Amino acid sequence: MGLLEGKVVLITGGGRGIGRDTALIAARQGARVVVNDLGSGIHGEGADKSPAQEVVDLIKAGGGEAIANFDSVTDLRAVGRMVQTALDTYGALHAVSNPAGILRDRMAHNMTEDEWDAIMSVHLRGHFNVVRATIGYFREKQDGCYVMWSSTSGLIGNVGQSNYGAAKMGIAGFSRIIAMEGARNNIRSNALAPGAATRMTDSVPRDEETAKRREAMREIQSPVRPAELAVALMSDKAKSVSGQIFGVGGYNLSIYSQPRPIKTYQREGGWDAQGIVEDFLPLAEKDFTPIGRWQPQTPIPVPAKG
Numbered sequence: 001m002g003l004l005e006g007k008v009v010l011i012t013g014g015g016r017g018i019g020r021d022t023a024l025i026a027a028r029q030g031a032r033v034v035v036n037d038l039g040s041g042i043h044g045e046g047a048d049k050s051p052a053q054e055v056v057d058l059i060k061a062g063g064g065e066a067i068a069n070f071d072s073v074t075d076l077r078a079v080g081r082m083v084q085t086a087l088d089t090y091g092a093l094h095a096v097s098n099p100a101g102i103l104r105d106r107m108a109h110n111m112t113e114d115e116w117d118a119i120m121s122v123h124l125r126g127h128f129n130v131v132r133a134t135i136g137y138f139r140e141k142q143d144g145c146y147v148m149w150s151s152t153s154g155l156i157g158n159v160g161q162s163n164y165g166a167a168k169m170g171i172a173g174f175s176r177i178i179a180m181e182g183a184r185n186n187i188r189s190n191a192l193a194p195g196a197a198t199r200m201t202d203s204v205p206r207d208e209e210t211a212k213r214r215e216a217m218r219e220i221q222s223p224v225r226p227a228e229l230a231v232a233l234m235s236d237k238a239k240s241v242s243g244q245i246f247g248v249g250g251y252n253l254s255i256y257s258q259p260r261p262i263k264t265y266q267r268e269g270g271w272d273a274q275g276i277v278e279d280f281l282p283l284a285e286k287d288f289t290p291i292g293r294w295q296p297q298t299p300i301p302v303p304a305k306g
Contacts, residue, residue: 002030003235008090010034010082012073012130013100015051018149018194021227022097023055027064029231034086034093035059036069040102065090073100073126079133093137095145095234098130099194108162116163123167127174135178139185146189147230148175150245155193155256156294168193172245176258179243188242190233193256194226195249220250229253252299263287 009026013019015037023035035055039048052068059066067089071078086093102122104115127148138144153161154169175191182189226248232238233246247254265280 002028003231003237004095005030007031007094007234008034008086008092009095009097009234010036010086010093010130010134012036012082012096012098012126015039015055017099018223018226018230019097019099020051020055021223022099022230023066024058025224025227025231026097026234027059027062027066029235031234032065032090033059033067034069034082034089035066036071036073036082036100038070038072038100073098073129074121076129076132079129083133083137087137092141093134094143095147096130096134097147097149097230097234098127099149099230100126101149103161104163105160106163107160111163119163119167123164124170124174127171131174131178135182135187138182138187142186144182144185144187145234146175146178146187147233148172148178148189148191150175150191150193152193152195152247152294155245172258175245176243183242188233188239190241190243191245192226192229192233193245193247193254194223195221195247225250254297 004026007026007030009031011019011023011026011033014023014033014035019037023033027033033056035052037052037055039051049068049070052070056066056068067085069082069085071081073079083093100122102118104111104119106112106115131146134144148171149168150172151164151168152158153165154167155172158165172191172193175189178187178189181187229246229248233241245256245258247256263284265283267275267279271280
């Protein structure tokens, strides 16, 4: 029996990249899948029904059940239609994974309002729309699961992606709050920060050496890796897991810390500006987070079973 046997799942952005592999793996694990994809380009341009339909055809060819939807996550009513498709076709909905996304990379001093707004609309607003359209049903059924998609661009930072990073950091906070609000109704939410070779990451400019290294790592950095984690988190085997941020890339799985005060200094009567500059900042400096690029940890080997 598969991990998602008897489940109905909605996968947005399910026609390409991580969403595609999530839909295919979910189906292999027994789920009936609503494959949503507007079919736009990486910058949000155009529409094409063929990516979502192709995934549906592959699932059906493998003996699974799936139906395509071509609406945009930026429209709450359209997301409502996705949910209604699941209910009308399969009579239920148990989990949602929402990796649908676009890029509009630009340094902040050159960024247009449209480039900012487009990213917020697809990513941050898109995540709100998915939750708003489903959480009432999940509350009624006392069961539901969200897999939300954050990014190291927000959690750690990446030059040229202030819009994308801000949205993705917002998604991590949003997921945490949905987990807190949903706990009493058995509604779970977790955020993933994936590392995978997709058409979106391929569009990020790289020097020749970095590009060659990227090609050599393409198989290891397959979108299958984060998709497997997304499916695992949607299963009943992960019922106790909620409010977490996971990293996944290649053969590595990570659990992220979440922002909490690491040290607090108190002064009787409060701090004035002079005292802050002369006393607090020198004391706190040793705990500042560097602005430079983050250096990954050495992975801890875990033997494979079997």
